[in-house]
Amino acid sequence: xxxxxxNLWKLPTWDPILLWYAKAIVAMQAKPRSDSASxxxxxxxxxxxxxLAKPGELLPSSALQAKFWNQCQHGSWYFLxxxxxxxxxxEQIVRAAVVKLGGPATWALPYWDVNKPAWRKLRPEFCTAKxxxxxxxxxxxxxxxxxxxxxxxxxxxxxxxxxxxxxxPEFGGGTAGGAPGFxxxxxxxxHGPGVAGALxxxxxxxxxxxxxxxxxxxxxxEQAGLDPLFWLHHCNIDRLWEVWRSRDPxxxxxxxxxxxxxxxxxxxxxxxxxxxxxxxxxxxxRDTKAAKLxxxxxDVTDPLAGAATPAHLLPFAVSAVVPGKPxxxxxxxxxxxxxxxxxLSPGVSLGGRRNTATVAIAVPRSRAAGLRSLxxxxxxxxxxxxxxxxxxxVDGGQAYKVYVNLPDxxxxxxxxxxxxxxxxxxxxxxxxDPEGNHGGNGLTYVFDITALAGARGxxxxxxxxxxxxxxxxxxxxxxxxxxxxxxxxxxxxx
Amino acid sequence: MSWPERLPRGxxxxxxxxxxxxxxxxxxxxxxxxxxxxCGSPDxxxxxxxxxxxxxxxxxxxxxxxAGWAGMALAMMLPLAAPQLRHIVRRGGPGAxxxxxxxxxxxxxxxxxxxxxxxxxxxxLTLALGAVGAAAxxxxxxxxxxxxxxxxxxxxxCHACPPLPWERPALAATCLRLGFSTGTHCIAGCWAVMxxxxxxxxxxxxMLGGSALLWTERYWRRMPLGxxxxxx
Numbered sequence: 001x002x003x004x005x006x007n008l009w010k011l012p013t014w015d016p017i018l019l020w021y022a023k024a025i026v027a028m029q030a031k032p033r034s035d036s037a038s039x040x041x042x043x044x045x046x047x048x049x050x051x052l053a054k055p056g057e058l059l060p061s062s063a064l065q066a067k068f069w070n071q072c073q074h075g076s077w078y079f080l081x082x083x084x085x086x087x088x089x090x091e092q093i094v095r096a097a098v099v100k101l102g103g104p105a106t107w108a109l110p111y112w113d114v115n116k117p118a119w120r121k122l123r124p125e126f127c128t129a130k131x132x133x134x135x136x137x138x139x140x141x142x143x144x145x146x147x148x149x150x151x152x153x154x155x156x157x158x159x160x161x162x163x164x165x166x167x168x169p170e171f172g173g174g175t176a177g178g179a180p181g182f183x184x185x186x187x188x189x190x191h192g193p194g195v196a197g198a199l200x201x202x203x204x205x206x207x208x209x210x211x212x213x214x215x216x217x218x219x220x221x222e223q224a225g226l227d228p229l230f231w232l233h234h235c236n237i238d239r240l241w242e243v244w245r246s247r248d249p250x251x252x253x254x255x256x257x258x259x260x261x262x263x264x265x266x267x268x269x270x271x272x273x274x275x276x277x278x279x280x281x282x283x284x285x286r287d288t289k290a291a292k293l294x295x296x297x298x299d300v301t302d303p304l305a306g307a308a309t310p311a312h313l314l315p316f317a318v319s320a321v322v323p324g325k326p327x328x329x330x331x332x333x334x335x336x337x338x339x340x341x342x343x344l345s346p347g348v349s350l351g352g353r354r355n356t357a358t359v360a361i362a363v364p365r366s367r368a369a370g371l372r373s374l375x376x377x378x379x380x381x382x383x384x385x386x387x388x389x390x391x392x393x394v395d396g397g398q399a400y401k402v403y404v405n406l407p408d409x410x411x412x413x414x415x416x417x418x419x420x421x422x423x424x425x426x427x428x429x430x431x432x433d434p435e436g437n438h439g440g441n442g443l444t445y446v447f448d449i450t451a452l453a454g455a456r457g458x459x460x461x462x463x464x465x466x467x468x469x470x471x472x473x474x475x476x477x478x479x480x481x482x483x484x485x486x487x488x489x490x491x492x493x494x
Numbered sequence: 495m496s497w498p499e500r501l502p503r504g505x506x507x508x509x510x511x512x513x514x515x516x517x518x519x520x521x522x523x524x525x526x527x528x529x530x531x532x533c534g535s536p537d538x539x540x541x542x543x544x545x546x547x548x549x550x551x552x553x554x555x556x557x558x559x560x561a562g563w564a565g566m567a568l569a570m571m572l573p574l575a576a577p578q579l580r581h582i583v584r585r586g587g588p589g590a591x592x593x594x595x596x597x598x599x600x601x602x603x604x605x606x607x608x609x610x611x612x613x614x615x616x617x618x619l620t621l622a623l624g625a626v627g628a629a630a631x632x633x634x635x636x637x638x639x640x641x642x643x644x645x646x647x648x649x650x651x652c653h654a655c656p657p658l659p660w661e662r663p664a665l666a667a668t669c670l671r672l673g674f675s676t677g678t679h680c681i682a683g684c685w686a687v688m689x690x691x692x693x694x695x696x697x698x699x700x701m702l703g704g705s706a707l708l709w710t711e712r713y714w715r716r717m718p719l720g721x722x723x724x725x726x
Contacts, residue, residue, distance in 0.1 A: 176584040265714045340587045343660040362587070362660060389585070390657040439653030485657030488585070 002288070003091075003108035003295045005239070008232055009119040010298075011110060014132055018125050018139065020107055024097035025138025025228055034060045036068070036271035037093050043225030045086060045270055046072040047191075047430075052222060067269060068277075072221055074427060075194025075444070076187040077172040077259055080241045081282035082268055083234055088293045089270040089278060090231060096273040108295055111235035114207065115162070115303050120155035122211070126229060127151055139228045145213025145397065153213070154473070158401065159206035159422050164448070165198035166244055166302075167309050169317035172254050173197065177387050177490035178338040179316075180446050182244055182251075189263035191437050193221075193427040195444040199244075204237050205424035209397045212426075219396030221427050239297045242288070247302040248309065250317045253286055312450050315381040315494035336492050343488035347390070348470065350400060351479030354412060355470045359487050381494040383450040386468065388423060390485025391443040392432035398477055399424040403469040404449050412471040420447040423470070425482060442485060449489075505583040505594075509576045516569030519561060520698060560606065563613075567605035570688070570705045571680060574652065574712050575601060578676050581655035582669055589662040593669040600673030608681045609688070616692040625695070632690040639686035640707075648683035649711065652676060684708055 011017055025039060033040030041060075048069045053059060060068075073082035091109050098107045114120045126139045127149045145153045165182060173181030175195045184197030196205065212219030217227040224230045245251050254260070260283040269279045278292065288295050309317065316336075341361050348357040386404060400423045403412060410417060423445050434440035449466075468487055579594060586593040619628035639645055656672060659665045687704045694700040 338584075340585070340660075343585075343587060343658075345657045345659045345664075347657065360660075434654060435647045435650045437650065437653070439651055439655070441653065441655050486585075488660075 003095075003106060004298055005108050005235055005295055006110050006298045008110040008112045008123060009116075014125060016104065017107065017110055018123075019131070020098040020101070020103040021094065021109075021228065022125070022131060022138040023101050023103070024094045026136055027097050027101060028094070029138065032058045034058045036275050037097070037273070039226065041068075041271075042090055042093065043223065044069040046225040047221030047223070049222045049430075068271065070191055071266075071268060071270075072192075073184075073190055074192030074200060074221070075184060075196055076190035076192060077181065077184045077197070077254065078187070078190065078263060078268075078282060079184040079197060079200050080238070081259075081280075081285035084238050084241075084285040084288070084293070085268055085278075085280040086270060087231065087234055087238060088295070089272050091295070092273040109231055109235050111239050111297065112207075112229065112232040113236050113239070113299075114155060114160045114203070117157070120157075120160065121151040122148055122153060122229065124151060141217060141227050141229075143215070143217040143223070144211055144227065145216060148211070148213075153210045155207065155210050156473075158416065158419060159210070159399065159424075159473070160203045162203065162240070162303055163307065164421065165202055166240070166247060166304055167307065167313065168198045168244075169248075169250060169309055169313050171252065172256075172259065174336060174338070175444075176338050177340060177385065177446070177488065178336050178492040179383065179385060179448060183241070183254075186256075186258065187263075188258075189265040193431050193443050194438065194441070195446060199237060199240060201424075201445055202421060203240070204233075205426040206399060206422050207233050208426040209399050209424045213397040214395050216397060219426060221430055239300060242297060242300045243302060246300055247304070247306070250309070254282075310451075312383055316383070336494065338490050338492045341384075341489045341491055342465075343486055345486040347388075347484035347486050348468075349480050350393075350470050350482040350484065351472070351477060353472055353475070357468045357470075357484070357487055358465050359468060359489055360465045361489060382491050383448055384452075385490045385492055386420060386447045386449045387486075387488040387490055388445040388447075388468075388484050389488065390441060391423065391425070391428065391445065391482065392440065392485065393425050393428040393482030394432065395481060396426045396428050398428075398482060399473040400470040400482075401473060402445075402447060403471065404447075404452050405467055406469045412469065418452060420449050420452070421445070422473070428482065505580045506576055509572055509579055513569055513572045516565045516567070516572065519565030520569055520701065559610075559613075563606045563609040564602060566609060566688075566701065567602060570691075570701060570708070571605060571684070573705075573709055574680055574684075575676055577653065578655060578672060582658065582672075585658045586665060586669075587658075587660050589660075589665040592662055593658065593665045596666040596669035597673035597676075600670045601677040602673075604674055604677035604681065608677075608685065612685060612689045612692060616689055619693060625693075628693045629690075629695060632686075632693045636686040636690040640711075645683050645686075648679045651679040652683060652712070654679075 006017065028037060028039040028042070031038035031040075033044065035041060044065075045068055048065065059065070071082065071086070073079050076082075087109070094109070095105065095107050099105050112119075122144075125137070126141075129137055129140045131137045147153075168179070168182040170179070170181045171183040173179045173185045173195075175185045175187070180195045180197045180201075182198050184200055185195050187194070208218045208224065211227065211229055211233070212224070217223040217225075218230060218233075245253070261281050267279050268281070269277050272278045280292070284290060284292065287293070288297075342359050343362075344357055344359045348355055386402075388402070401412065402420050402423050403418045404420050406412060406415075406418045425443065428443055430436050431438065431442050432440050466489065470484070575597075578597060582593040582597055583590050616628065616632070619632060622628070623631055654672075654675065656668065659668055687708060691697060691700040691704040
């Protein structure tokens with residue numbers, strides 16, 4: 001019988017699941033970081049920087065660090081399978097600690113679903129420093145967004161909307177300006193960030209930033225795992241993978257060998273509850289009931305209640321079908337043709353409330369048919385994508401609402417018209433470091449703006465330029481706190 | 495992973511083919527040019543040692559040296575610049591071919607200059623320590639350099655793919671700068687290995703070995719073993 005991961009917000013106050021989690025965390029935090037069952041080791045598997053070491057702290061050897069630490073996959077089609085394996089091993093380690101403390105062997109991580117307004121807060125158990133018996137509460141961490149003690153970290157509906165991402169027909173995608181897919185673009189081992197997939201880029205990054213705030217654990221790769229909420233948040237992200245797969249028969253995991261058995265540059269390896277190395281592949285992460293994972297979710301009901309795939313995305317699903325193979329071969333954007341229509345570089349510096357950039361669509365006026373073809377009416381198998389490239393900054397807690405062709409007289413604070421998504425800066429500090437893993441290339445977001453392309457009036461295609469508005473989610477965002485290096489408009493054809 | 499999936503596509507194919515061309519140049523180089531000539535042939539070194547600079551200059555064929563250094567840079571180093579070339583092709587818009595040309599121009603120029611300096615350094619080492627001594631010293635130095643923070647910081651800077659302008663003149667200028675910066679960071683990271691391949695016996699084998707090492711650390715390894723030392 002698999003373990004059942006339950007909805008965090010449906011648990012009674014100080015349910016044993018939370019109580020034992022809190023106690024196990026305290027026990028894990030007491031272990032040195034060199035112990036694979038310690039809290040510090042577990043967080044370092046996701047990300048680690050030597051500057052975080054405390055003076056005199058006992059660390060594992062460089063060889064062990066190179067093998068086990070700094071593995072998190074972001075901006076990659078391994079984002080979901082890697083985190084599933086990582087969470088699976090973590091859950092077993094916590095369960096072992098729970099059992100050792102006298103708790104139940106049925107213990108499993110709960111998931112933090114934020115689909116309902118009442119669930120978009122931190123549960124009180126995570127906001128108090130003491131357990132009911134007066135001992136230290138492992139669920140509590142000060143390194144969160146200012147004012148988190150009230151439970152309100154400002155999570156709003158637009159940031160956790162699933163309507164755009166659960167209808168994404170393909171799991172994988174490309175990094176050449178086309179859609180990155182539901183699960184992220186095709187890469188090899190990629191300790192990102194890079195081009196965020198739909199799930200990662202929206203609800204995942206947004207929650208990270210809202211909980212972590214400026215400088216909090218959840219706002220950086222290297223410390224995110226130190227916050228007990230991280231694991232519950234990622235359970236929900238993992239659960240949404242199950243929701244995506246079950247809500248539409250066309251939604252399939254990649255079948256490419258590169259995904260199933262990769263990556264090649266380095267294998268995913270974590271230590272299990274017995275402190276033994278466990279090497280896993282994406283192929284082994286497809287079934288949560290497999291022996292090494294052994295869990296199910298309490299609820300994988302479709303929150304969109306069967307909403308159909310938008311018409312303009314259907315060709316992207318159908319064209320990926322490989323004769324003789326079951327279902328959709330949702331692997332990569334290899335069959336896609338991407339064409340840049342225009343770009344603005346240097347991009348725009350971001351700060352306060354509303355920052356506007358204008359991107360010229362570089363289609364010659366003499367080729368009016370080309371300009372009109374931006375519209376869906378003449379390009380049925382195309383989608384128009386807004387690429388925000390080389391996003392750099394220092395504060396992973398910041399987020400911006402992104403609008404396309406927002407009328408000057410519209411108040412972005414109240415109007416959701418022309419909102420195409422949220423650009424959250426989770427991981428931006430390491431992404432901006434020129435001596436970081438990816439040379440300071442920053443983050444990249446891709447938004448589908450096809451619906452606006454087909455619109456009348458100020459829709460894309462009705463003019464030879466588009467405007468992109470960045471509206472800071474927080475009022476106190478300082479000027480020049482982030483920069484979008486380039487803004488481009490790309491047409492992707494199925 | 496099947497072989498077709500492993501094979502590079504698009505601009506990567508061009509990089510692979512160009513690098514293969516570089517290896518063919520190195521392989522086909524006649525003995526008169528000789529790989530040692532890249533760092534100073536025995537005749538040249540003997541002439542330099544004797545102070546016969548005119549004789550040394552006459553022995554060296556600048557064209558052959560340039561061809562050899564260009565071949566060496568393309569064979570060993572161009573695969574390391576594949577991500578930048580891919581970036582220009584993907585994000586360069588209609589001016590991408592111009593951007594690629596601009597990148598290659600500055601990238602190749604800095605590499606040829608660096609190889610000229612390294613060749614002279616290799617020659618001086620050989621003069622000072624003899625062939626065996628120079629080879630041993632360069633090998634040991636390269637081994638040590640591979641674990642320095644400077645080497646790894648330079649390696650990571652080699653991953654930079656900056657935003658590219660849409661307009662052709664601005665794109666060309668950006669790609670020229672990118673070729674220069676990619677080349678210089680690559681030189682900063684790889685110069686010790688390149689020097690070693692120049693003075694080790696059987697240079698072609700040494701170059702193959704050096705290339706395998708540099709390609710592996712660029713694409714296959716994600717974190718150096720000496721990484722924690724970088725921030726101490």
